[in-house]
Amino acid sequence: MGAQKMAISLSTARNSAAFSSNRPPLDLSCAPATLADFLPEIRDYATRQCFNRNETIFNQDDPSDYVYRILTGTVRLCRYMPDGRRYIVDFLLEGDLMGFVESPDMPATAEAVTDCLIQVYPRECFDQLARGNAAIRTQLLCHLSANLLTAQQHMFVLGCQRAKERVASFLLRLADREGLSCGDRLSLPMGRQDIADHLGLTIETTSRMISALRNEEAILIPNSQQIVLRDMGALRALAAEA
């Protein structure tokens, strides 16, 4: 969820002069600015906070008055069901934002996967900032839009792919986010259970599929927290994203 180009309905690279107007099209592409770029404006109201591994950052039952930016560490965003089942909506990495979309209508719990350092902004502060600044609200649209895209891609993974394909998709997405390519070493800060809950699998199946990818020489596993992307072509063939 970086700063890649992102445009929704308002944007238009097309030059359909149809409805006239010489004004340049309202381009929502996030190339220069992102939501995060506006946060420094309220940094005086922010605090830094440390969270230990597995500590809860905010809880779905206890709506948070803050928005967050991850400075270091990895966070899982999850939902717990009444019967105890959980699913992990997404993992958030260094630089990612959270709390903008998640509450109050998206009940989600954020937990530290690793020890984390997090910048915490009072929501009221941010809201005030956004009230007076249309650019921020545009960025908010981008942020939402990016989240929706991620969600839709994940729906394909959950709805159509089999276990090995899911694991391959997961590794590729992480690698893309880190900007890695063939031969690079990918670190997996989250445990197998977390991966399983994200992919709609069990921990055993997840582990087996990772092993299978090793046996097929698509990856190497120097240790359980790191993976060398030996053959990304093979992974991509499995994931077969559109």
Next chain:
Amino acid sequence: MGAQKMAISLSTARNSAAFSSNRPPLDLSCAPATLADFLPEIRDYATRQCFNRNETIFNQDDPSDYVYRILTGTVRLCRYMPDGRRYIVDFLLEGDLMGFVESPDMPATAEAVTDCLIQVYPRECFDQLARGNAAIRTQLLCHLSANLLTAQQHMFVLGCQRAKERVASFLLRLADREGLSCGDRLSLPMGRQDIADHLGLTIETTSRMISALRNEEAILIPNSQQIVLRDMGALRALAAEA
């Protein structure tokens, strides 16, 4: 995806006077206005179009210059994968909007499930309208936010639920959208294959689970296109949404 209350980060019903300001909080609740309420302003540029059952309204490979409002009929929003697999992101009913989020960065194809009458607005028109009107962009945020909520709930269905639970969730969601309650008759405009592709199941399993719900007396099936919600409690117990 109607006009229910919908608020994202900007909104705040809480009265945290922290960051002061006597201005009322920027409330994004969609209670009075929805995105659709603004469309009449450009109705002069709109056309009405009929689509026959199974006809394509817009294609993921062929980005559309229009936004749409469904007047009558049901539409499926789907994604086709290179290998032919498809999944159905969602079904859209009378009154729903589409094309705002779906393109150009959300490749999706819209197809008529039943014969449809659709109001078609040039995108450029809508963009122009949105450029000058902050309220519309606020509504766009609501629209996106609602879609994201739907997507996240569906991710739970796909990631955690088993076949019968999925079918129960599906029926309940349709019933909620139609505002139905116990004993009411729900019509299923989409075929079993469509339901299956939405739920990540096969057509046979879907059919079997619907039969199972009949056998358990949770529903009645007067004909394959209609379902009587005999015991919504039983359905809810199965779906077990948070």
Next chain:
DNA sequence: CGGTTGGTTGATGCAAGTCAACTACGGTGG
């Protein structure tokens, strides 16, 4: 009528879940 389309049901196979044992690693303390 026969053909076609969409839905249901049955028989069987397989992918993934379950249950359980075992391994590897990282403390922590004797």
Next chain:
DNA sequence: CCACCGTAGTTGACTTGCATCAACCAACCG
């Protein structure tokens, strides 16, 4: 330093839920 423990991951044996393959049924229609 090693013995012990707790946690996390892997692997194996077995079970099961869903997919697959195939037959059958019911509407609908020329």
